[in-house]
Amino acid sequence: SQQGEEDPQALSIQEGENATMNCSYKTSINNLQWYRQNSGRGLVHLILIRSNEREKHSGRLRVTLDTSKKSSSLLITASRAADTASYFCATDVAGNQFYFGTGTSLTVIP
Amino acid sequence: DAGVIQSPRHEVTEMGQEVTLRCKPISGHNSLFWYRQTMMRGLELLIYFNNNVPIDDSGMPEDRFSAKMPNASFSTLKIQPSEPRDSAVYFCASSGGVRETQYFGPGTRLLVL
Numbered sequence: 001s002q003q004g005e006e007d008p009q010a011l012s013i014q015e016g017e018n019a020t021m022n023c024s025y026k027t028s029i030n031n032l033q034w035y036r037q038n039s040g041r042g043l044v045h046l047i048l049i050r051s052n053e054r055e056k057h058s059g060r061l062r063v064t065l066d067t068s069k070k071s072s073s074l075l076i077t078a079s080r081a082a083d084t085a086s087y088f089c090a091t092d093v094a095g096n097q098f099y100f101g102t103g104t105s106l107t108v109i110p
Numbered sequence: 111d112a113g114v115i116q117s118p119r120h121e122v123t124e125m126g127q128e129v130t131l132r133c134k135p136i137s138g139h140n141s142l143f144w145y146r147q148t149m150m151r152g153l154e155l156l157i158y159f160n161n162n163v164p165i166d167d168s169g170m171p172e173d174r175f176s177a178k179m180p181n182a183s184f185s186t187l188k189i190q191p192s193e194p195r196d197s198a199v200y201f202c203a204s205s206g207g208v209r210e211t212q213y214f215g216p217g218t219r220l221l222v223l
Contacts, residue, residue: 031209042114042201042214043153088153092209100145100153 004032004072004089004101012107019076021104023089024069032065033090033098034074043088043100046074081110114215116202122221128190131218134183135204143212144177144187145201153201159185160208171196192222 004023013019023032031050035043049056049065049072056063062075076083086105090098115134123129135142143158157167159179167177174193179185189196199219203212 033211040217042216043203043212044214045211048211090212098209098212099155102152 004091004099006087006089006101006104008104009102010105010107012109013079015079015081015108015110017079019079019083019106019108021074021087021106023072023074023091023101025072025089025091026070028067029091031092031098032063032072034061034063034072035088035090035100037086037088037103039085046087076106079106079108081108084108114202114204114213116200116215116218118218119216120219120221122223123192124223125193126191127222128188129192129196129220129222131187131189131200131202131220133185133187133202133215135185135202136213137183139204139206139213140182141205141208141210142179142185143203143205144185145203146198147201147217148198156187158208165208189220192220194222196220197222 004025007022033048034046037043047058047063049063060077065072084107086103088100088103090100092098117132141160144156145153147153156169157177162179177187199217201214201217203214205212
């Protein structure tokens with residue numbers, strides 16, 4: 001499969017703590033995206049990082065990309081109960097569409 | 111913009127019946143994607159269109175599934191005949207290009223009895 005694989009599958013933390021989830025992929029990519037899905041809703045785009053970028057920030061989100069290890073991480077700082085959701089990485093293979101991973105289910109306990 | 115619109119939001123049908131799911135992409139978007147999500151299999155890409163043309167339908171489970179995009183503002187996913195294992199949430203997404211950010215609709219929750 002060319003899909004990204006998220007790790008861990010599930011994560012439970014206390015409000016205010018940082019949450020880190022990882023994504024590994026198999027083939028060279030152009031871009032990697034992170035999406036969030038609240039229960040019963042569609043996916044919402046969070047951030048895109050290109051293969052020539054190593055780190056990107058958006059508010060409380062920090063994404064890193066290590067193309068040599070074929071991996072990316074999503075860090076959510078100062079987590080809130082509203083961050084409870086599933087998080088997916090999506091990787092593209094050169095010239096093709098994005099493939100979504102299996103997701104990390106994050107629970108933030110108030 | 112209203113975002114991606116899907117209808118119906120919920121569908122309950124009996125095995126053997128025809129099911130038609132509908133999607134209106136965001137105006138101006140060139141690419142449209144149909145996904146299926148289940149607990150067991152996660153999010154699966156079924157088919158995607160670029161400029162109304164089907165590009166990759168390798169994810170379509172079998173001949174019972176068909177998708178059309180007659181114009182830039184409308185797409186359908188049809189299941190005929192439906193089976194209980196087709197029960198899932200079906201998402202439509204659109205984007206400005208095949209490798210651009212995808213905007214998802216709210217999904218259609220399908221239950222086949």
